[in-house]
Amino acid sequence: MRATVHVRLKRSVLDPQGQAIHQAVRTLGYEGIREIRQGKYFEIELEEGLSPERARALLERLAHEVLANPVLEEYWVEIEGDAR
């Protein structure tokens, strides 16, 4: 079972990297792009036999404790084949 954890800065937090990319993109002549914010995601391969419920609970905890810093970032978990 594969899962993805997405992590991004909260909207209220300044994203200097996204701003730098946006500025470069504008310099390159791309038009129609209002804002870029940079985040990251983690591809996670789960062991077989884990129920989607257990997997979700596990990944939520992992995201909260390790992958994201909840002071600055928010996250969401996607599990392949589990459309919640």
Add this chain to the structure above:
Amino acid sequence: MKFGVVVFPGSNCDHDAYHVISKVLGQPVDFIWHKQTALGDYDAVILPGGFSYGDYLRAGALARFSPIMGAVREFAARGGFVLGICNGFQILCESGLLPGALMRNRGRRFLCQFVHVRVEATDTPFTQLYRKGQVLHLPIAHGEGNYYCDPETLAELRRENRIIFRYCDAEGNVTEAANPNGSLDNIAGICNRERNVLGMMPHPERASEEILGSSDGRALFQSLALVLAAMTRE
């Protein structure tokens, strides 16, 4: 009295801190490898600057899970003195020993320069030998030093007088222009509620001898030594 300097893979100011304690203060000090699970009979522990774990994931995020950090947490809970400098401050925030987080600098660039910071509180074991309002000339060297916390936490830090250092100009005015990295409220250093854990982005250990351009950081270590000596006498 005995000091310990924790060494993580990627620490690079560990020797500077060791040097200040051993040569400038003239006190016993050991390096503590991060794989250790217990702290010996130390009176003060320093988490030094550097790039622990290559700053992977987030600065300080992985060092927080090093075996030694459980012992550091217990040591702090017992009232032991913990000083986190630069990456050490980031680790303390990631560990939850201090509130808030250190984000990418507002100007995006890695900053390596001298700054001025104002001493906001002297009622900590780290700042007793300073005067309130004293302006210190200290170096910074970081890419992620932009202190952030939520408004409730900021209000609490202010109310409890836990903002210990703020970026200022040479005259001691705390201004936006004197804020090198975008830190909330010009915060350069904070302590915990019990005041035995201090985290700061500037490097006092790199400014403890005149030959380095400033010795303003020396009194921080001398304060610690003075407090520890007084405790030993009691």
